[in-house]
Structure formats: C-alpha cells, structure tokens
Amino acid sequence: MSNEKVTRSRLTLIILILVILSPIVISSILHRWDFRPDQTVNYGELLEVKPLQGTATNLKDNTIFRSRQLKGTWSLLTIDSGKCDGYCQEKLYIMRQIRLAQNVDKDKVQRIWLINDDIKPDPEIMDKYEGTRLVLAQGRNLLDEFPFVSRQDDHIYVIDPMGNLMMRYPKDPDPKKMIGDLKRLLKLSHPEY
Numbered sequence: 001m002s003n004e005k006v007t008r009s010r011l012t013l014i015i016l017i018l019v020i021l022s023p024i025v026i027s028s029i030l031h032r033w034d035f036r037p038d039q040t041v042n043y044g045e046l047l048e049v050k051p052l053q054g055t056a057t058n059l060k061d062n063t064i065f066r067s068r069q070l071k072g073t074w075s076l077l078t079i080d081s082g083k084c085d086g087y088c089q090e091k092l093y094i095m096r097q098i099r100l101a102q103n104v105d106k107d108k109v110q111r112i113w114l115i116n117d118d119i120k121p122d123p124e125i126m127d128k129y130e131g132t133r134l135v136l137a138q139g140r141n142l143l144d145e146f147p148f149v150s151r152q153d154d155h156i157y158v159i160d161p162m163g164n165l166m167m168r169y170p171k172d173p174d175p176k177k178m179i180g181d182l183k184r185l186l187k188l189s190h191p192e193y
Contacts, residue, residue: 043177044158044167051164054142059134067163075159077112079152082119091156092129094175101179105186116143161189
C-alpha cells in the first residue's frame with residue numbers, strides 16, 4: 001500500500017470516529033454546563049396533572065357540581081368573590097374573549113367561576129358574562145384543589161377534557177399568549193373532545 005492510501009485511510013478512520021463520538025461529546029458538555037433552553041412552548045405554568053375530585057354547588061339550579069361536569073371540554077376557571085371587583089371582571093372578560101378567539105373550536109371550551117364566598121354576584125355581572133358557569137364553592141373541598149402562588153384569585157386555571165387540572169396563568173396574564181396556548185391544546189387534543 002502506498003503512503004497516500006494509508007494516510008487517506010487513517011484520515012477517513014479519524015473522521016468516522018469523530019462523527020460517531022460527536023453526539024456523546026456535545027451532550028456531555030451540555031450536561032456539565034447544565035444547559036437548558038430558556039423558553040418553553042407554553043405561556044401558562046404547567047402544574048402536576050391531577051383529577052379534580054371535590055364538589056360544590058351550581059348557582060343556576062342549586063344542584064351538586066361534580067368534576068364529571070368538566071369532562072368532554074376544556075375549561076377555563078377563575079376563583080373569586082361574588083362581589084367581583086375590577087380584576088375579577090377583567091378575568092371573566094379575558095376568559096370570554098379567549099373562548100371566542102378559538103372560532104370554530106369555541107364550543108370545546110367552557111368558562112367556570114368558582115365563587116369563594118357567600119355573596120351572590122350582581123345580576124348585571126351575570127348578564128354581562130352569560131355563558132360562564134357559576135359555582136358556589138365556599139367551604140367546599142373543591143377550592144382546596146387549586147394551588148396558588150400568593151392568592152387563588154390571582155390565577156386563571158386550565159382543566160383538560162378528562163377533568164384534570166393541568167395549567168395556571170399568572171396575575172394580569174397576556175391574553176394573546178393564552179389564546180396561543182389554548183389553540184395548541186385544542187389542536188393536540190383528541191378529536192372526540
């Protein structure tokens with residue numbers, strides 16, 4: 001064998017070894033420097049997925065509200081007083097607009113307001129946000145199932161079509177980013193939902 005062929009064979013072998021080892025070397029470097037992407041696809045904070053088990057009372061007909069009433073649709077849920085101050089009304093408005101922004105998929109999304117005290121909402125507010133399911137939850141175990149940072153009424157929560165709590169949004173959320181999250185969830189969810 002000529003020197004040129006030996007050199008070419010060695011060079012080919014070295015390149016082949018480098019190609020084979022490169023993923024291992026790169027992953028080791030990234031692991032050592034604890035490299036993680038800064039951004040995730042979703043805007044909302046993912047929670048530990050857990051089925052909601054508690055009960056409360058439907059305001060409309062005074063029947064028991066059970067988690068099975070959450071199944072089959074995505075749910076946007078807020079927790080607040082029946083007084084419904086400015087921030088409460090802002091959350092109700094955001095939930096309504098996010099649902100409407102889903103266009104043809106809007107019927108796959110429901111809105112729920114868990115009322116955490118014994119104050120019945122003003123009829124004007126109920127009319128303004130018609131279509132929002134009002135649920136009396138004061139002193140009921142359902143309220144205990146929603147984790148929060150500072151206050152429960154800071155967040156808007158997302159419940160999947162199986163009745164699992166899975167995401168929450170921060171106080172003063174960005175509606176455009178919420179719309180994007182929900183569009184992705186609806187697109188990725190099974191057709192039967």
